[in-house]
Amino acid sequence: MADDQFPVTRWSVIDAVKSEDSAEQARALDTLFAAYWKPVYKYVRLRWNQPAQDAQDLTQGFFVEALERELLAKYEPAKSRLRTYLRLCVDSFVMNQEKAARRQKRGGNATRVALDFQAAEGELTGATINAASIPSRESLEEFFEKEWVRSLFAIAVEDLRKFCVERVRERTFRIFEDYDLSGDPEISYDRLAAEYAIPVTDVTNALSWARREFRRIALERLRELCGSDEEYRREARAVFGSDAA
Amino acid sequence: MKFLSDKAVDRLRQNVNVPDLSGTRYQLLERVARGGMGVVYAALDEMLDRRVALKVLDVPVADGDLARRLNREARVLARLEHPGIVPVHDVGTLSDGRVFYAMKFVEGQRLDKHIETVTSLPDRLRLFLRICDAVAFAHARGVLHRDLKPANVMVGAFGEVLVMDWGLAKILREQSAAVPEEDPEATILHAPKLIDGPADAAQATQITGQGTVLGTPGYMSPEQASGDIARLDERSDIYSLGALLRFLFTPPATANSNLRWRQDKALEAICAKATENEPANRYASVSDLSADLSRYLDGLPVSAQKESLLDKALRFYRRYTVPILLIAAYLIVRTLILLFFHR
Numbered sequence: 001m002a003d004d005q006f007p008v009t010r011w012s013v014i015d016a017v018k019s020e021d022s023a024e025q026a027r028a029l030d031t032l033f034a035a036y037w038k039p040v041y042k043y044v045r046l047r048w049n050q051p052a053q054d055a056q057d058l059t060q061g062f063f064v065e066a067l068e069r070e071l072l073a074k075y076e077p078a079k080s081r082l083r084t085y086l087r088l089c090v091d092s093f094v095m096n097q098e099k100a101a102r103r104q105k106r107g108g109n110a111t112r113v114a115l116d117f118q119a120a121e122g123e124l125t126g127a128t129i130n131a132a133s134i135p136s137r138e139s140l141e142e143f144f145e146k147e148w149v150r151s152l153f154a155i156a157v158e159d160l161r162k163f164c165v166e167r168v169r170e171r172t173f174r175i176f177e178d179y180d181l182s183g184d185p186e187i188s189y190d191r192l193a194a195e196y197a198i199p200v201t202d203v204t205n206a207l208s209w210a211r212r213e214f215r216r217i218a219l220e221r222l223r224e225l226c227g228s229d230e231e232y233r234r235e236a237r238a239v240f241g242s243d244a245a
Numbered sequence: 246m247k248f249l250s251d252k253a254v255d256r257l258r259q260n261v262n263v264p265d266l267s268g269t270r271y272q273l274l275e276r277v278a279r280g281g282m283g284v285v286y287a288a289l290d291e292m293l294d295r296r297v298a299l300k301v302l303d304v305p306v307a308d309g310d311l312a313r314r315l316n317r318e319a320r321v322l323a324r325l326e327h328p329g330i331v332p333v334h335d336v337g338t339l340s341d342g343r344v345f346y347a348m349k350f351v352e353g354q355r356l357d358k359h360i361e362t363v364t365s366l367p368d369r370l371r372l373f374l375r376i377c378d379a380v381a382f383a384h385a386r387g388v389l390h391r392d393l394k395p396a397n398v399m400v401g402a403f404g405e406v407l408v409m410d411w412g413l414a415k416i417l418r419e420q421s422a423a424v425p426e427e428d429p430e431a432t433i434l435h436a437p438k439l440i441d442g443p444a445d446a447a448q449a450t451q452i453t454g455q456g457t458v459l460g461t462p463g464y465m466s467p468e469q470a471s472g473d474i475a476r477l478d479e480r481s482d483i484y485s486l487g488a489l490l491r492f493l494f495t496p497p498a499t500a501n502s503n504l505r506w507r508q509d510k511a512l513e514a515i516c517a518k519a520t521e522n523e524p525a526n527r528y529a530s531v532s533d534l535s536a537d538l539s540r541y542l543d544g545l546p547v548s549a550q551k552e553s554l555l556d557k558a559l560r561f562y563r564r565y566t567v568p569i570l571l572i573a574a575y576l577i578v579r580t581l582i583l584l585f586f587h588r
Contacts, residue, residue: 119248123248146251146254149254150249150254153249153254153257154247154248154249157247157249158247179260180253180256180257180260180261181247181249181253181256181257182253183250183252183253183256207260208265208267211260211261211263211265212261212265212340212341214257214261215261215262215341216341216342218261219304232304233303233304236303236304237303237304239258240258240261240262240303
């Protein structure tokens with residue numbers, strides 16, 4: 001089992017961005033962008049009612065500013081969750097940008113980060129998110145949290161896929177994908193067993209293994225995105241604890 | 246990267262949370278409730294063929310020292326053998342690193358639900374006294390509960406009162422004679438203080454840094470809320486009991502007329518003393534609180550209240566209402582008869 005373990009205990013991004021090691025710093029920022037850019041983009045679109053192009057500029061601009069102004073280094077875990085802090089930073093950034101936009105063209109000569117906005121826009125305008133059902137500021141906060149969880153899970157699923165490939169367990173990942181990610185209400189262990197021509201117990205074992213690994217990977221990722229153990233446990237509860245039946 | 250629909254996210258959350266009990270003696274039956282630190286499931290103990298409650302913590306225990314302490318605390322709590330305390334049968338770790346406790350499965354209602362059917366104030370207070378008995382027993386064994394609230398008390402099908410969720414308990418060092426000296430830490434669990442976020446409902450158990458457990462807003466003592474671990478002692482639980490007592494005798498705003506009993510200065514005084522901000526001004530022990538409440542139930546003066554003459558008269562009247570009314574009726578009749586024959 002030890003052989004199957006995912007690399008453990010990475011640095012928290014909060015610690016890593018303060019590191020002297022530029023590679024470690026870059027990795028931390030990559031991790032942060034990967035987890036947050038979609039929630040930030042969608043939040044800007046809905047909360048600030050920005051057109052797609054402006055929201056893209058603002059999202060890019062926000063992360064560039066986060067780098068330049070060392071926003072992460074200023075984050076204090078004892079005061080709030082990292083995602084709450086970032087959301088408030090986004091609000092503040094957008095407000096400032098709206099003022100500045102009157103004076104100069106937004107995003108003038110800023111560095112741009114490569115982000116797949118087309119995919120994010122597709123998700124936003126797709127059937128999965130109904131902007132009309134997000135009327136209040138509180139709902140938008142929940143929306144941001146929901147998008148953040150979605151982003152975290154998507155990263156963990158991708159990590160799990162790579163993990164399965166490395167261990168020649170692609171079939172296990174496909175079973176997991178078919179059962180847990182498809183959203184197909186008709187799917188069953190029996191059907192999967194028939195499709196893959198394996199006993200039902202193998203399906204059970206594959207799912208059990210994949211879920212355990214997924215949970216572990218997601219928690220590893222979450223740990224990276226938290227500033228302290230306290231925040232990690234609190235976020236773990238928010239991510240996995242909310243009324244799972 | 247694959248986009249996950251809302252359904253997929255929900256399904257993932259649901260499926261990855263279900264504890265994998267392979268390798269244990271338990272078979273999962275159903276999810277029962279969510280507690281402060283984890284989810285409670287009903288499970289079948291296959292070895293003893295009995296239903297148990299499994300509390301599975303949310304976060305894996307990566308820290309060996311923490312795991313050691315968790316196991317140690319479970320052993321200590323298992324020694325709290327009292328009819329008013331839910332016994333811990335077993336503790337273990339799942340394959341994904343999450344710790345679980347196996348406890349007696351209690352069939353009944355949470356106190357906050359149960360009291361909706363208890364319309365008599367004395368009956369409610371007697372329920373409270375039984376809670377006090379359990380807490381006093383734990384204190385005598387050097388264990389603080391630290392999260393006493395209506396949701397953590399169950400009333401069984403036969404009226405038995407059980408104090409639940411000792412998972413956040415703290416063992417007082419100076420009284421932990423039963424605990425090996427080399428185990429200086431006392432806290433069962435470690436989890437974060439809830440600072441913000443919509444998920445942090447007022448009923449949620451709040452926890453702060455290492456070794457400090459905050460209870461529930463409205464029920465935790467000021468020293469507990471401030472994370473002042475060193476000051477935590479029995480009087481912190483007494484504060485929570487005072488808040489619990491207030492909950493029991495304060496009818497909800499929507500209560501029907503049967504629940505609108507009179508405001509009572511003595512009862513208010515007991516609550517006020519139990520929930521004093523300064524621990525030194527509270528009852529020194531749960532037994533003292535119980536004794537005062539028992540005196541109240543018996544119509545006797547309570548130590549928490551300095552009675553005026555009027556208060557004394559009123560209490561005397563309440564205690565002896567029937568004899569006083571009978572005597573008064575007798576005197577009135579007698580007077581009327583005398584007046585009639587002396588005309």
